[in-house]
Each structure stands twice: as structure tokens, then as C-alpha cells.
Amino acid sequence: MTSSTTIFAAKTILTMNSYQPVATHVAVRDGRILGAGSLDELAHWGDYTLNEIFADKVLVPGFVEAHCHAMNGSAWDNTYVGFFDRTDPDGRLWPGIKTLDGVIERLIEIERTLDDPNQTLVAWGFDPIYFDDGVRMTLEHLDQVSRERRIMVQHSNGHLLNASRKVIELAGITSSTDVEGVMKDDSGQPTGELGEMAAQFMAYKVTDDVRRFDGINTNDLWTFAKTATNVGVTTATDLHARVEDQNIQAYVEATTSADYPLRLVPAAGALTMSIQDGPSHVAQLKQHNNDKLYLGLCKIMTDGSIQGFTGRLKWPGYINGKPNGIWNLPPQTLTEMVEAYHAAGLQMHMHTNGDEASELMINAIEAALHKYPRPDHRHTLTHCQMADEAQFRRMAQLGICSNLFANHIYYWGDQHYSLTMGPDRATRMDACGTAKRLGVPYTIHSDAPVTPLDPLFTAWCAVNRQTASGRVLGSNECIEVQDALHAITLGAAFTLHLDHLVGSIESGKFADFAVLEDDPTGVPAEALKDIPVWGTVVGGIPRPASQQNH
Amino acid sequence: MNEIQTSALPFTVLGGFLGSGKTTLLNRLLNLTKETRYAVLVNDFGELNIDERLIEAHDGETIALANGCMCCSMADGFVSALTAVMERADQFDQMIVEASGVSNPGRIMDIAKLDPGLSPNGAIVLVDATQFLNQLNDSLIKDAVLTQVKEADILLINKAHLTDQSTLETIKETLDTQNSDCTTLINDRPVVDPGPLFGSIDTAILKRRETLALVDKKGTAEHDHDHTHDQFHSCVLRQIKPIDRSTFESWATTLPPSVIRGKGLISFTESPHQQWIWQKVGRTYDLESSSGASGQSSMVVLIGTKEMPVESDPVIYGPFLKQ
Numbered sequence: 001m002t003s004s005t006t007i008f009a010a011k012t013i014l015t016m017n018s019y020q021p022v023a024t025h026v027a028v029r030d031g032r033i034l035g036a037g038s039l040d041e042l043a044h045w046g047d048y049t050l051n052e053i054f055a056d057k058v059l060v061p062g063f064v065e066a067h068c069h070a071m072n073g074s075a076w077d078n079t080y081v082g083f084f085d086r087t088d089p090d091g092r093l094w095p096g097i098k099t100l101d102g103v104i105e106r107l108i109e110i111e112r113t114l115d116d117p118n119q120t121l122v123a124w125g126f127d128p129i130y131f132d133d134g135v136r137m138t139l140e141h142l143d144q145v146s147r148e149r150r151i152m153v154q155h156s157n158g159h160l161l162n163a164s165r166k167v168i169e170l171a172g173i174t175s176s177t178d179v180e181g182v183m184k185d186d187s188g189q190p191t192g193e194l195g196e197m198a199a200q201f202m203a204y205k206v207t208d209d210v211r212r213f214d215g216i217n218t219n220d221l222w223t224f225a226k227t228a229t230n231v232g233v234t235t236a237t238d239l240h241a242r243v244e245d246q247n248i249q250a251y252v253e254a255t256t257s258a259d260y261p262l263r264l265v266p267a268a269g270a271l272t273m274s275i276q277d278g279p280s281h282v283a284q285l286k287q288h289n290n291d292k293l294y295l296g297l298c299k300i301m302t303d304g305s306i307q308g309f310t311g312r313l314k315w316p317g318y319i320n321g322k323p324n325g326i327w328n329l330p331p332q333t334l335t336e337m338v339e340a341y342h343a344a345g346l347q348m349h350m351h352t353n354g355d356e357a358s359e360l361m362i363n364a365i366e367a368a369l370h371k372y373p374r375p376d377h378r379h380t381l382t383h384c385q386m387a388d389e390a391q392f393r394r395m396a397q398l399g400i401c402s403n404l405f406a407n408h409i410y411y412w413g414d415q416h417y418s419l420t421m422g423p424d425r426a427t428r429m430d431a432c433g434t435a436k437r438l439g440v441p442y443t444i445h446s447d448a449p450v451t452p453l454d455p456l457f458t459a460w461c462a463v464n465r466q467t468a469s470g471r472v473l474g475s476n477e478c479i480e481v482q483d484a485l486h487a488i489t490l491g492a493a494f495t496l497h498l499d500h501l502v503g504s505i506e507s508g509k510f511a512d513f514a515v516l517e518d519d520p521t522g523v524p525a526e527a528l529k530d531i532p533v534w535g536t537v538v539g540g541i542p543r544p545a546s547q548q549n550h
Numbered sequence: 551m552n553e554i555q556t557s558a559l560p561f562t563v564l565g566g567f568l569g570s571g572k573t574t575l576l577n578r579l580l581n582l583t584k585e586t587r588y589a590v591l592v593n594d595f596g597e598l599n600i601d602e603r604l605i606e607a608h609d610g611e612t613i614a615l616a617n618g619c620m621c622c623s624m625a626d627g628f629v630s631a632l633t634a635v636m637e638r639a640d641q642f643d644q645m646i647v648e649a650s651g652v653s654n655p656g657r658i659m660d661i662a663k664l665d666p667g668l669s670p671n672g673a674i675v676l677v678d679a680t681q682f683l684n685q686l687n688d689s690l691i692k693d694a695v696l697t698q699v700k701e702a703d704i705l706l707i708n709k710a711h712l713t714d715q716s717t718l719e720t721i722k723e724t725l726d727t728q729n730s731d732c733t734t735l736i737n738d739r740p741v742v743d744p745g746p747l748f749g750s751i752d753t754a755i756l757k758r759r760e761t762l763a764l765v766d767k768k769g770t771a772e773h774d775h776d777h778t779h780d781q782f783h784s785c786v787l788r789q790i791k792p793i794d795r796s797t798f799e800s801w802a803t804t805l806p807p808s809v810i811r812g813k814g815l816i817s818f819t820e821s822p823h824q825q826w827i828w829q830k831v832g833r834t835y836d837l838e839s840s841s842g843a844s845g846q847s848s849m850v851v852l853i854g855t856k857e858m859p860v861e862s863d864p865v866i867y868g869p870f871l872k873q
Binding site: 179326328 | 567568625626628629632650651652656657658660661663664665666690691693694
């Protein structure tokens with residue numbers, strides 16, 4: 001059977017391929033790109049069907065998100081009460097709520113719709129640090145919603161929650177409870193705000209929400225793909241995957257469906273396996289790979305988060321004097337882990353937030369390279385938020401890539417300025433400019449669902465470095481729009497060892513495009529995040545975003 | 551609450567930095583135990599090399615032992631493993647959590663303080679005599695090591711024979727500065743019998759008001775008596791009249807660190823017909839009213855190191871009858 005050729009016409013095509021950066025047409029056969037150019041040039045491939053649905057749109061390579069998580073498709077079953085606007089997988093926009101009263105009002109609305117008095121009302125995305133007056137939610141606030149219902153309001157940082165009076169009573173938490181994480185008011189009464197594992201465990205226990213981790217399922221993966229399509233993403237990681245058979249089965253099942261509109265790169269969580277068995281187990285997973293599934297990457301967790309004061313910082317530490325953060329495993333064990341996975345020929349993405357964590361991983365990779373020399377390993381420090389210039393220089397010398405958390409500048413930049421790092425070091429956080437200048441291959445990420453999946457927004461962050469309050473945090477680290485587009489396409493693909501397959505519109509690669517309503521290089525840099533996304537093309541098949549239905 | 555208290559599963563945290571000997575100690579405990587059924591939450595299956603002869607069944611994240619014990623991996627996360635064990639709480643006498651080399655045992659113990667299904671049974675923290683002073687000079691791990699020491703109810707110095715006497719003295723002084731009221735034991739030549747260290751004292755035994763022999767039988771677990779009597783002492787104290795609460799509390803808080811564990815049923819003068827369950831592990835103690843027991847008399851059992859003063863010492867008998 002002869003394969004047919006489709007030529008897509010577009011207003012502009014930004015290819016990200018240097019021998020032909022701009023084109024008007026792209027020819028596709030068997031899900032792959034034959035070539036880009038003018039219609040006349042592409043006609044040399046023989047018979048074709050001209051598809052003009054994108055005649056007034058701009059095509060760019062499908063976006064590649066190298067640090068996000070496939071879980072949490074089910075978050076939208078619960079009520080969103082975050083400060084910032086957020087779009088659900090169906091393309092519906094949920095406006096951010098700017099005051100505590102507003103949050104309570106939304107909870108009251110939702111409470112009225114619940115028929116079963118035993119149903120727990122769960123809300124997520126709450127973030128009081130953005131409220132002007134620094135007000136915290138208390139039991140009295142949630143009493144306005146209901147004194148009888150179990151209510152749980154999860155904070156956006158994932159480390160805190162507010163529970164209603166019913167939950168606190170059922171959990172047996174009183175003024176005499178002497179446990180870290182149970183916040184109390186001046187009179188010693190619990191406020192309902194719970195931090196730390198023990199306090200949260202009890203709250204989840206009495207709301208019947210202590211579930212054993214049952215991994216990812218195909219529904220989650222379809223929801224994830226829908227979210228990805230809405231923002232132009234055609235290749236995405238699930239950057240801390242469990243490798244049980246049922247999870248792998250879900251990845252295989254979803255990606256072997258012809259309609260599944262996303263290439264998945266699950267990274268096996270190394271901390272869920274023993275050092276002895278992990279590397280061979282991950283290597284064996286590659287046998288499941290197909291055109292849309294790329295197993296074999298590993299994820300190493302080192303420290304915590306900077307805004308949670310659990311990131312590991314080098315001297316002089318946190319500017320507010322908080323003690324240094326935590327390691328997920330002893331540094332020596334993390335170092336052994338790096339050596340084991342490196343020796344097995346596997347690639348690692350290492351979660352490092354603080355600069356001490358980055359240093360530990362750079363040292364570990366250097367030591368592993370001395371012992372097991374290996375060209376082109378592309379081990380990547382992900383987040384890598386505080387790396388200093390000396391660390392970037394070492395990364396360049398050692399062939400280490402960086403995946404910088406550009407979204408952090410917008411969402412927590414003000415907190416980093418005043419509370420965690422202070423003005424000096426905050427200006428160097430997520431230093432795309434330095435990475436570029438010193439020749440460290442880099443990409444930028446959302447860590448969705450920590451912040452919303454949306455590469456154009458992430459690119460906007462790296463270009464403008466503007467915080468939520470409007471402060472420009474370190475203008476010397478700003479990059480050009482063209483650099484940011486590279487970071488969210490070819491740059492990300494490089495850090496995943498997939499740059500020969502995706503990341504540019506180039507002959508031989510998968511026909512994966514993000515379809516935009518405007519040219520990112522033609523709008524003001526401040527407007528990058530506002531460019532509407534029509535949807536994607538994956539393997540030559542157009543996939544409209546959910547918002548097309550609205 | 552009080553009924554739950556008596557059926558609550560004793561919950562012990564085993565902490566200590568990487569290489570301090572947690573796994574060796576656990577293996578020893580699991581090998582020696584005869585009656586007490588331990589459910590152990592372990593950090594990594596790859597590292598807990600359980601004696602093959604003990605293993606009865608291996609099913610996913612859990613290993614069942616022929617002696618009734620179970621090991622459950624925390625690879626799925628702590629909460630998941632904890633929930634799995636608590637669903638089968640009636641099959642075990644004790645739960646032990648092997649903390650990771652960098653975790654804070656106090657934060658893990660908080661779970662037992664909150665959950666009525668669990669009763670805190672002490673945080674045992676191991677110190678590696680050959681590495682401890684180096685660890686305090688390593689800025690990457692110093693804070694984690696010191697936090698573990700500060701949060702311990704019982705400190706156990708391991709590998710003492712591999713270091714010299716003056717180093718050992720420096721270690722002891724440092725531990726004493728960081729956590730002065732905690733029991734510190736040296737686990738070396740002879741090695742400490744782990745049974746009494748982990749063993750909780752069964753409330754039912756106190757209700758029966760019988761002798762130390764019974765306590766030994768179930769409470770301080772199974773061990774080689776001759777061997778153990780060198781390492782641990784125990785005593786039973788009684789009082790037939792209600793005790794003044796503040797006198798009791800001042801006694802309880804000034805017991806020397808050589809007293810490792812204590813448990814008792816107490817009657818106070820303020821409410822003479824009500825009894826309270828008192829429990830001490832290292833420096834942590836807990837007093838809760840008991841609905842299940844009544845009477846005006848009191849009885850406590852103390853277990854200590856061989857340095858524990860004798861029963862006729864007023865520090866020990868305090869408000870109880872002099873023996």
C-alpha cells in the first residue's frame with residue numbers, strides 16, 4: 001500500500017531547525033515529517049492532499065514538558081480555591097480567589113450542593129501567603145461553611161491543610177495535643193491548620209481518605225493528555241513514576257491506543273527501589289517502549305523545597321535564619337545511587353532545589369564519570385533553582401544538563417526575595433541566562449500539577465522574570481523569546497535524549513506540532529503567555545484543545 | 551479512649567544514621583523473639599536480609615515470618631505501609647518503624663501520640679561509635695544526626711569495641727550535652743538483648759497484680775535470663791493508699807536515666823477510686839485515666855540498666871512502699 005502525503009499549510013511555521021527556521025508548509029507521511037518549506041518545494045514528494053485548516057495559524061514544534069506529573073487528573077473532582085486562575089482539563093477557566101472571604105463563599109456554595117451529609121468536602125490549591133493581610137484560615141471560618149461536615153482544604157504547597165471542626169474533633173485533636181504540625185492560636189486552641197505528616201495522617205484517616213497508593217490508571221493518563229493538548233504539549237514526562245506492573249500496563253494501554261495524543265516519558269522513581277535491583281529493573285522496562293512511550297529514564301529525589309524551607313542550602317542558608325532543609329536519603333546513599341544507575345547506562349533527572357543539593361549531585365556525577373567514563377550521558381539537574389555560576393561551569397564541563405523551574409519566579413519569586421534567599425540570591429534563581437552563557441543545555445518546566453502545565457506561560461516566565469507582585473527578579477537572567485521557544489521544544493527534547501525524534505519540525509521526526517493563533521516571535525514578549533492555543537498535531541493527526549468546544 | 555488505650559498497639563521508632571546498625575539489631579530481635587509478634591516497617595527490602603529459615607511467605611511488599619512477625623516495606627510510602635499494618639493490628643503485639651537514616655524519629659512518633667490505635671513505646675536511636683564524631687564534622691549530615699540524638703528516648707552506642715576509650719568518653723559527653731535525660735546504653739560485648747529494649751509492659755499484667763516473674767514472661771519479652779540479668783534490672787513497686795499527684799509527678803520526672811521503661815496503674819488522692827495508667831519510656835512519659843481499672847492501690851513496674859539504683863533507694867521507691 002502506498003502511503004499518502006498530507007501537506008499542512010500555515011500562516012507561519014517556526015521549525016526550530018537551524019537550516020530552515022521559517023516555512024509556510026509542512027509535509028507529513030506515516031505520522032512523520034517529510035519536510036518543511038514552500039508548497040512548491042514540498043510537491044517534489046509527489047501526490048499530496050493539501051490541508052488548509054491551519055492556514056491562519058502558526059505551527060511550532062509540539063511542546064515538550066520535561067518535568068511534570070501525570071497524576072492528579074482527579075484533582076478536578078474537588079473544589080479549586082487557589083489564588084491564581086486555573087483551567088481544568090475540559091478547558092473551563094476557574095478564576096483565582098483573591099480573599100479568604102471569597103474562598104469561604106465558594107465553599108458555602110459547594111456545601112449547599114452536597115446531599116450526603118457524610119461526604120467530605122475537599123478543596124485544593126488554597127494559598128493564604130498571597131492574601132494582603134497575611135490572614136490564616138481558622139476553624140471559625142470553616143464553621144461558616146458547616147460545623148457538622150468534614151471539610152479539608154489543601155494548601156497549594158502540598159504540605160499544609162485546613163480541617164473543619166468536625167475533622168479536628170474526630171481526630172481527637174485538642175488544646176492538649178502536643179504534636180508538631182498542629183497549629184494553635186494564642187489561647188492554645190487548635191486552629192484547624194495542620195502541617196507535618198502525623199497531623200495530616202489523622203485528618204485523612206477520619207475523612208476515610210487514607211488510601212493506599214494505587215498508582216496511575218489509564219483514565220489519569222487520558223485526562224493528562226487532554227490537559228497537555230490544551231496547552232500545545234505533545235511530549236510529556238511523568239517524572240516520578242512507580243514501576244509496578246499495573247502502572248506499566250496503564251502506560252502501555254494508553255500509548256498503544258491510536259487516538260492517544262501524547263508521547264509519554266515516565267521516569268522511574270529510584271527511591272522506590274533498592275539500589276541493587278533498581279537499575280536492571282529500569283533497563284528491562286525499555287522493552288515496553290513504542291512510538292508514544294519512552295521508559296528508561298530515572299528520577300532521583302535529593303532535597304525538599306525552598307519555599308517550604310526543606311531545600312538544602314549552602315552557606316549562608318535561609319535569609320530568615322531557618323535551619324537547613326532535609327535530605328530524602330543520606331547523601332552517601334544518594335551518591336551510591338547515582339553511581340549504580342550511571343554504571344548501568346541509564347539516564348537520571350535529579351531533583352535538586354537548594355544549591356547544596358545541586359553540589360552533591362554534581363559531585364556524585366563527577367565521581368561516577370571518573371569510575372565509569374561515558375560520553376553524552378545528559379544527566380539533568382531538575383529544578384536546579386539556586387545553582388551558582390561555579391556550579392554551572394562544572395555542569396558545562398561535565399556534560400550535565402539543567403531543567404530550570406522558571407514558573408517559580410512568578411509564583412514564589414516574591415517569597416524568595418523576602419523570606420527564603422533574599423534579594424541577592426533570588427535574582428540568580430532559575431538562571432536561564434547563566435545556563436545559556438556558560439553552555440549548559442537547559443530547558444524550563446512547570447512541575448505540574450505544582451504549577452499549571454503551560455509551556456507558553458513557562459517561556460513567558462523565563463523571558464520576563466516577573467513575580468506575582470510585578471517585580472522583575474534578576475533582569476540579567478532574562479532570555480530572548482527565541483531561546484525560550486528552544487527551551488520548551490528542542491531544549492527539553494535534548495534533556496530526554498529524544499531530540500532526534502521530537503522538538504523541531506524537521507525531516508524524519510514525528511509530525512508533532514503545537515498549533516497557535518499567533519506568532520510568538522511576532523507579539524510583544526509580555527504577551528507570550530496570552531497567545532491562544534488551538535490544540536496540537538500528534539503523529540500528523542490534528543487534536544483540537546478542549547477550549548475549542550466552548 | 552481508655553479502652554482503646556489498653557488495646558493500642560505499642561509503637562516503637564528505631565532511628566539512627568546510615569550504617570549505625572539498625573538492620574542488624576532488627577534482625578537480631580526478629581531472630582530471638584518467641585512470643586512477641588512484631589510488625590516491622592522497613593525502609594528497604596534490599597537491605598534487610600532476613601534469615602531465610604524465618605521466612606514463611608513473601609507477598610509483594612510484605613514478608614511473613616514463621617514466628618508471627620511481619621516485615622512490610624515502605625517503598626509505597628510510610629502512610630501506606632502503616633495503614634496496611636493497622637488494618638491487621640490484632641495480629642501483632644508491637645509495631646516497629648525503622649526510620650530512614652536521615653529522618654527525625656520524633657516526627658514519626660507523633661503519629662502514635664495522635665492515633666488512639668497506637669501507643670508510643672519509645673524512639674530508640676543508634677549511634678555509630680566509629681563514625682559519630684566525624685558525622686558531627688560533616689556539614690551535609692551534622693544536623694540530621696544531632697536531631698536524631700535529641701529526639702531519642704533511648705540511645706544505643708554501637709560498635710564501641712572498634713573505637714578507643716577516650717573517643718567513647720567524648721561521644722558520651724556529647725550525647726549527654728544534646729540529650730541529658732535519656733538512657734544511654736552501649737551495645738557491645740556483650741551485645742544488648744533487644745527484647746527488653748523494645749518490649750512494652752503489658753497492662754494486663756499489672757491488673758493481675760502478680761509478681762515480676764509474670765512481667766518477665768510476657769512484658770520484657772523472651773530472652774536468655776542468665777544473660778539478660780546482667781544487662782537489665784527490673785522491680786515492682788506498690789502502694790496501698792492513694793498517692794498525692796504532685797508527689798508522684800515529681801518522682802516520675804526525677805527517675806534517673808538508667809530507668810529505661812516504667813508502667814503502672816496509679817490511684818491519686820484527688821480521685822481515690824479512679825486509676826491512671828502511667829507509662830514511661832526514656833524521658834517520655836504519659837499519664838491517662840483508665841476506665842477499665844478501679845481501686846485505691848497503685849503498682850508500677852520499672853525496667854532499667856544494671857546501673858539502675860536498687861529498690862530500697864528512695865530515688866526508686868519514691869511514694870511507693872519501701873521494699
